[in-house]
Amino acid sequence: MGSEGVEQARSAIIGARRIVVKVGSSSLTTPEGGIDHDRMAELAGVLAERRGAGIEVVLVSSGAVAAGLAPLGLARRPRDLATQQAAASVGQGLLLARYTAEFARHSLTAAQVLLTVEDLMRRAQYRNAQRTLIRLLEIGAVPIVNENDTVATHEIRFGDNDRLAALVAHLLRADALLLLSDVDALYDGNPSLPGSSRIARVDGPDDLVGVDVASTGRRGVGTGGMVTKVESARIATEAGVSTVLTSAANARAALEGAPVGTFFAPAGHRRPSSRQLWLAHATAGRGSVVLDPGAVRAVVAKKASLLPAGVVKVEGEFSAGDPVDLRDEEGNTVARGLVNYDSAEIPDLMGRSTRWLARELGSEYRREIVHRDDLVVL
Ligand SMILES: Nc1ncnc2c1ncn2[C@@H]1O[C@H](COP(=O)(O)OP(=O)(O)O)[C@@H](O)[C@H]1O
Numbered sequence: 001m002g003s004e005g006v007e008q009a010r011s012a013i014i015g016a017r018r019i020v021v022k023v024g025s026s027s028l029t030t031p032e033g034g035i036d037h038d039r040m041a042e043l044a045g046v047l048a049e050r051r052g053a054g055i056e057v058v059l060v061s062s063g064a065v066a067a068g069l070a071p072l073g074l075a076r077r078p079r080d081l082a083t084q085q086a087a088a089s090v091g092q093g094l095l096l097a098r099y100t101a102e103f104a105r106h107s108l109t110a111a112q113v114l115l116t117v118e119d120l121m122r123r124a125q126y127r128n129a130q131r132t133l134i135r136l137l138e139i140g141a142v143p144i145v146n147e148n149d150t151v152a153t154h155e156i157r158f159g160d161n162d163r164l165a166a167l168v169a170h171l172l173r174a175d176a177l178l179l180l181s182d183v184d185a186l187y188d189g190n191p192s193l194p195g196s197s198r199i200a201r202v203d204g205p206d207d208l209v210g211v212d213v214a215s216t217g218r219r220g221v222g223t224g225g226m227v228t229k230v231e232s233a234r235i236a237t238e239a240g241v242s243t244v245l246t247s248a249a250n251a252r253a254a255l256e257g258a259p260v261g262t263f264f265a266p267a268g269h270r271r272p273s274s275r276q277l278w279l280a281h282a283t284a285g286r287g288s289v290v291l292d293p294g295a296v297r298a299v300v301a302k303k304a305s306l307l308p309a310g311v312v313k314v315e316g317e318f319s320a321g322d323p324v325d326l327r328d329e330e331g332n333t334v335a336r337g338l339v340n341y342d343s344a345e346i347p348d349l350m351g352r353s354t355r356w357l358a359r360e361l362g363s364e365y366r367r368e369i370v371h372r373d374d375l376v377v378l
């Protein structure tokens with residue numbers, strides 16, 4: 001990293017007023033597979049220092065499954081979801097009890113926040129989670145977030161906490177996201193192989209071309225490996241959040257702005273609205289509408305609203321207000337948006353001009369299929 005890059009990384013982290021710190025299972029567990037209490041104590045100490053300096057801190061902590069293994073007599077992370085969930089429900093209580101005690105040493109109150117994908121997909125629940133987290137920060141508590149593993153299902157589950165951390169950072173409009181793992185940085189290849197070198201700074205997707213992120217963690221306790229961390233950094237930086245990826249051992253140095261780990265620079269453009277980020281990353285289309293090539297061009301290139309005239313087909317069942325995918329005729333999803341009509345209504349409107357619809361069906365049919373404020377190009 002050039003000196004200018006180092007400075008930017010430092011100032012982004014040092015100047016952060018609200019920061020989300022994510023710690024993965026791999027750095028919270030001992031080589032024997034149990035929870036690493038020393039590591040938790042150290043982390044609570046580092047975060048308490050930040051809090052003492054007036055910085056709002058949210059911790060996203062994995063480790064529930066790992067903490068539940070020993071009490072259940074399990075030697076390693078179970079493969080089946082039901083046993084993972086059982087281990088998580090045993091472990092989450094233990095994990096929080098430990099954090100509560102560690103933060104109490106620094107006169108801080110820990111607060112448990114368990115979220116599911118569904119909570120972030122539904123706009124009302126998303127807003128509630130946002131309100132609660134902000135209130136917790138206002139009253140001086142340290143929110144400790146994890147996925148609500150016991151109710152998450154195969155189909156809708158984060159699985160790893162990396163993406164959850166990025167969404168929490170965006171939901172809170174945090175200034176910085178710190179991803180802590182058992183590896184000190186992103187490497188250009190598997191870090192356990194000779195010849196791989198540290199990537200100090202990532203300014204955009206071009207810097208990741210040819211980087212091998214596919215190998216999984218050494219000890220098999222984490223889940224996402226680097227793939228989900230890079231994805232998390234992408235979501236966060238697109239939301240304007242400076243991101244640092246490093247090891248838990250480097251947490252203090254990273255928060256003090258030392259040039260450790262990998263710095264992911266925030267995207268320079270205007271911060272997307274919370275609604276646009278939610279549409280792009282937290283939700284999935286309930287169904288889809290297929291667009292003719294002209295409508296694809298209008299939506300993608302001109303960020304225009306989708307009008308009935310450009311729709312050729314409706315797929316799936318949805319209600320007005322649901323998120324839907326906008327596809328081209330080849331089946332590619334080009335955008336996602338909140339639809340203004342039920343799926344059953346659209347076939348009668350397709351291919352018609354707004355003027356014709358208003359004249360024949362009434363002025364309420366003047367509305368777009370998806371308004372451009374409710375639309376995000378993917
Ligand atoms: N290009 C890479 N750079 C750094 N680490 C990598 C890379 N590819 C794979 N990894 C692996 O990813 C692991 C971290 O992911 P994971 O075990 O899921 O951690 P966590 O539990 O912290 O989320 C590291 O231990 C490392 O071996």
Ligand SMILES: N[C@@H](CCC(=O)OP(=O)(O)O)C(=O)O
Nearest residue numbers: 024025063064065161223224
């Ligand atoms: N919610 C799970 C997190 C699963 C997991 O291993 O995540 P990570 O370590 O972030 O890859 C737990 O607490 O065990």
